[in-house]
Amino acid sequence: MIVCVGASASGKTQLAKTLYQKYGYQKCVTTTTREKRDGEIDGIDYHFVSKQTFLNLQKENAFFEASQYHNHLYGIQKKDVHKNGIVIVEPDGANTLIKQLANDIFVVYVKTSEALRIERMTKRNDDPLIIEQRIKNDQNIFNESNLNRIDLTITNESKTLEELARFVNHSYQRYIKNQEKEK
Numbered sequence: 746m747i748v749c750v751g752a753s754a755s756g757k758t759q760l761a762k763t764l765y766q767k768y769g770y771q772k773c774v775t776t777t778t779r780e781k782r783d784g785e786i787d788g789i790d791y792h793f794v795s796k797q798t799f800l801n802l803q804k805e806n807a808f809f810e811a812s813q814y815h816n817h818l819y820g821i822q823k824k825d826v827h828k829n830g831i832v833i834v835e836p837d838g839a840n841t842l843i844k845q846l847a848n849d850i851f852v853v854y855v856k857t858s859e860a861l862r863i864e865r866m867t868k869r870n871d872d873p874l875i876i877e878q879r880i881k882n883d884q885n886i887f888n889e890s891n892l893n894r895i896d897l898t899i900t901n902e903s904k905t906l907e908e909l910a911r912f913v914n915h916s917y918q919r920y921i922k923n924q925e926k927e928k
């Protein structure tokens with residue numbers, strides 16, 4: 746499974762979409778209590794649930810991991826983990842997956858300059874207050890030193906999403922081959 750990590754508007758979602766479409770990876774749809782953005786669809790972008798539903802799912806032990814980010818809860822339900830999948834998480838979630846799944850996951854860290862991220866969030870119609878908060882807090886949260894392992898770092902600035910997806914797919918396939926050789 747590919748685990749994709751990066752600050753807000755670094756381009757994780759778009760990169761993952763290119764990987765699903767071009768290389769057949771499966772999306773691991775995660776669950777959140779945040780409001781839907783324009784154009785997002787329940788069950789496709791996220792399972793959008795109330796805080797109470799999220800807490801009930803937690804009581805039922807439905808989550809593989811759950812974390813909080815900007816006052817909202819996010820989690821991967823066990824039913825949504827796929828071997829040939831891609832999951833997008835913040836660093837706490839990535840560290841839990843690294844601990845539990847070790848070399849069965851490939852951690853991709855997506856970097857993009859702050860200026861470009863502000864531009865992208867503005868174009869995405871994010872609330873200016875949220876943009877300000879995310880830019881400020883992401884400096885600490887998405888610091889590379891918060892990740893216990895990174896297998897690949899990419900910069901999503903000047904390359905096309907297709908070029909980046911090709912590079913990620915190639916690197917992941919090589920990683921899997923090496924893992925199999927070592928077994």
Ligand SMILES: Nc1ncnc2c1ncn2[C@@H]1O[C@H](COP(=O)(O)OP(=O)(O)OP(=O)(O)O)[C@@H](O)[C@H]1O
Nearest residue numbers: 752753754755756757758759760865869901905906
């Ligand atoms: N390489 C790119 N070229 C042009 N636009 C891009 C590129 N990468 C991302 N974008 C645009 O930037 C915006 C943010 O990208 P995306 O939603 O993929 O970010 P994200 O990292 O998933 O953000 P978040 O964690 O906040 O959900 C989107 O509107 C997307 O279309």
Ligand SMILES: Nc1nc2c(ncn2[C@@H]2O[C@H](COP(=O)(O)O)[C@@H](O)[C@H]2O)c(=O)[nH]1
Nearest residue numbers: 775776812814819820821833834835837838
């Ligand atoms: N630990 C987890 N983090 C998750 C999960 N699903 C998404 N995320 C991360 O949350 C932030 C914010 O996402 P946004 O869609 O509200 O902009 C982002 O970094 C995601 O990667 C999850 O299940 N667990």
